[in-house]
Amino acid sequence: MLANLRRLFRHRELIRTLVARELKARYRGSILGFFWSFANPLLLLLVYTFVFSVILPGFRGGELEPYALFLFCGLLPWTWFASSLMESSNVLIANGNLIKKVMFPAEILPIVSVLSNMVHFLFGLPVLGAFLAYYALDGRLPGPLQPVELVWLPAVILVQLLLTLGCALILSALTVHFRDIRDLLNNLLTLWFFASPIIYPMAMVPAVGKPFMDLNPFAHLAISYQEILFYDGPFGHWKWLLALAVLALALTAVGYQLFDRLRDSFAEEV
Template structure:
């Protein structure tokens, strides 16, 4: 691809989900190549390289276990629900994995276009795949963290529930939702540079208003509807059911969540495609 090749940045672009599917199929090799580069680029120049992707979740799991089990003496809803120190650690880590996936995608989204101005102005490049690449790189680190979690669970308990096979299905609607929001935020980040600051605050709020550090049963009844309205709550609860408690997730609930997520993704993609005509004028 020659850098001298140019396009009209103000040209209209298709906004349908059909065009999105065609774009993803057409540029699948480019998406995989750039996702790989994104993952490797994060550790470029470090002595341990990609190994850090394994050590980071291990360190965090150890720290969370020590702080909440030894200092705060926290237990997860009593012995009947799995109140041991190690059980608390893995339950907590499941919540952190789900929140981390959502948080990383949203925090990176506002700068995706701003940090790649050349793709907007000077070369033929499908900039609509930039959020997809960010999601792919985030999923890689989520996979590593999940592997660390499963190994820890086996070490602590000596077995693994067969229901772990449902975990990808549990994450799928959140990934779709996050991608749709990433398209919206990537566009807004071009026109409103304060979006990144707002998202940073929102991510912190969502962490404490999600059942990451506590079970949903610990929330007073009058506040529970607000916690359940958090898009992370349902996914975290279903992830724990599949990974830790050996329960089959709520399939009807996941189906409804997926339909809503597809709607958000479609709207987010349409918004991005409609607003991208103004990117070149701002950047």
């Protein structure tokens, strides 16, 4: 395990280069180019805001204002999470020729998927910041902005990174053997999205659903982002976040172990 981590560290330049390649390649050939990194979350936001303000206005109750900002707090990290998992479930198979023909620690591939999606997430943050500033100046925030809370933000991001990495390692390794996972995952992620407090607040969840919500790791991430960036008051969710951090760390360790175990089978199965 330690030896693996050391080797991974030696390959940091490769990881950086591959992340840069992903980012460059994604929008190459489009007119807006890199601007899509900002435009994509905005457009997604527009769609959801339209649906829940114009088509289904009754859905969210009255008190969630400004709704676009609330939505953004959950949607942005969700996009990072879901895209990372979708991509990493396919990444070993798609890059089969690298695994078969080049000496190359395979875990780099899912790691690159997670990291490049994280970069997109980070590019989305300034957009979120702009929203925040706009509503703050407009005086429409539910409470005054508390910059102290923002110090929690890197911690939340780190926990999400760990959780996503753990899931990505497990998924990428298992999909090599069970390609069914790719299709299953697609639907599972849709369910997961609606089962997380992203488009609705935690407060709307009925008492029956609450224990299930507590078991949903992404719910705690979403709530953390919302408490820091949307709701006023001190960041009260930190105990959950801490527990999630421990879980994420364990998941990553287990995931890496599993990946390492299956490593030799990749070159033959992809």
